[in-house]
Amino acid sequence: MSDTNRITLRRPDDWHAHFRDGDMMQAVVPASAQQFARAIVMPNLVPPVTDIEAAVHYRERIMAAVPKGVDFTPLMTAYLTDDTDPGALREGAEKGVFSAVKLYPAGATTNSASGVTDIKNVMPVLETMQEIGLPLLIHGEVTDADIDIFDREAVFIDRILEPLLGQLPSLKVVFEHVTTKEAVDFVAAGDASRLGATITAHHLVINRSDIFKGGIRPHLYCLPIAKREVHRLALRKAATSGDPRYFLGTDTAPHARHLKEAACGCAGIYTAPVAMEVYAHVFEEEGALDKLEAFASLNGPKFYGLEANKDEVALVREPWTVPDSIDAGNGQTLTPFMAGETLDWKLQG
Ligand code: DOR
Ligand code: ZN
Numbered sequence: 001m002s003d004t005n006r007i008t009l010r011r012p013d014d015w016h017a018h019f020r021d022g023d024m025m026q027a028v029v030p031a032s033a034q035q036f037a038r039a040i041v042m043p044n045l046v047p048p049v050t051d052i053e054a055a056v057h058y059r060e061r062i063m064a065a066v067p068k069g070v071d072f073t074p075l076m077t078a079y080l081t082d083d084t085d086p087g088a089l090r091e092g093a094e095k096g097v098f099s100a101v102k103l104y105p106a107g108a109t110t111n112s113a114s115g116v117t118d119i120k121n122v123m124p125v126l127e128t129m130q131e132i133g134l135p136l137l138i139h140g141e142v143t144d145a146d147i148d149i150f151d152r153e154a155v156f157i158d159r160i161l162e163p164l165l166g167q168l169p170s171l172k173v174v175f176e177h178v179t180t181k182e183a184v185d186f187v188a189a190g191d192a193s194r195l196g197a198t199i200t201a202h203h204l205v206i207n208r209s210d211i212f213k214g215g216i217r218p219h220l221y222c223l224p225i226a227k228r229e230v231h232r233l234a235l236r237k238a239a240t241s242g243d244p245r246y247f248l249g250t251d252t253a254p255h256a257r258h259l260k261e262a263a264c265g266c267a268g269i270y271t272a273p274v275a276m277e278v279y280a281h282v283f284e285e286e287g288a289l290d291k292l293e294a295f296a297s298l299n300g301p302k303f304y305g306l307e308a309n310k311d312e313v314a315l316v317r318e319p320w321t322v323p324d325s326i327d328a329g330n331g332q333t334l335t336p337f338m339a340g341e342t343l344d345w346k347l348q349g
Pocket of ligand 2: 016017018042251253
């Protein structure tokens, strides 16, 4: 429901989040738990979360970082490597530990060194996942040095994703954080029961020129990198369409400020503290506030075969200024997305 100053919707979920570990995790989990009821937790720790025991312990550490009285469920993922044992994934899924498996092409992004070097190496694992209905979450970028960084997602579709979906016709796949018109079009032409896509808030707001506006802006650098305006507009159209294939995944990816503002800055944008507010802003600009609930709260659970959350949250029109800096403990700080900017909507709670 929405009037001009208030939007109510089922409590949303984040289908793609990075929580890190230690002090950083303590600093960022409360923001996500305040915004969302559940989050798919990315496994790209160092070392990565590859087995049941590591995932169970990581889940416990995350739960211990959730503020008292806040209802939040982390949904854990396994990090796919060339050596992943299909039996361990089956057991992890049966025990309710693994909600999905994350595929990072080796070298594609932050902490992806242990990722998959060749999709052929994991075909037996993917066959097991297909059989048991365990979703594969894909970071869809090729890593070939000769492919331009702005083309890596589109090339991934042709070289890897399309053949893979053909070879494993009922494997459930989420094309994560899509950034191109090609990706949106590819997903739109797919079977909604087995192919979905997450869309971040930041990719709905920035294009590649924004990364260089008046100087280099490390806090707008992430992977996949933001693309041309035509792609941002295609993402906006998809996200606000109400189409069940597209759902919310922030890819909130905190890195301490000094690691972003560096000669070789880390990829990742910290969006959790502003996520629902930014999505609401975009949906309002697109005249689609009535589609926000489907994108944020209904389409994701449906794809994962889960119930939507029962309780509701409200966003109110109450302008606020995003802080420039957030304490991340241990003498470190975080610069959130939209730092210093004023947002129209505020999530109540
Ligand atoms: O920008 C990104 N940051 N993209 C990813 O795929 C990983 C993430 C991170 O872990 O920092
Ligand atoms: Zn991510």
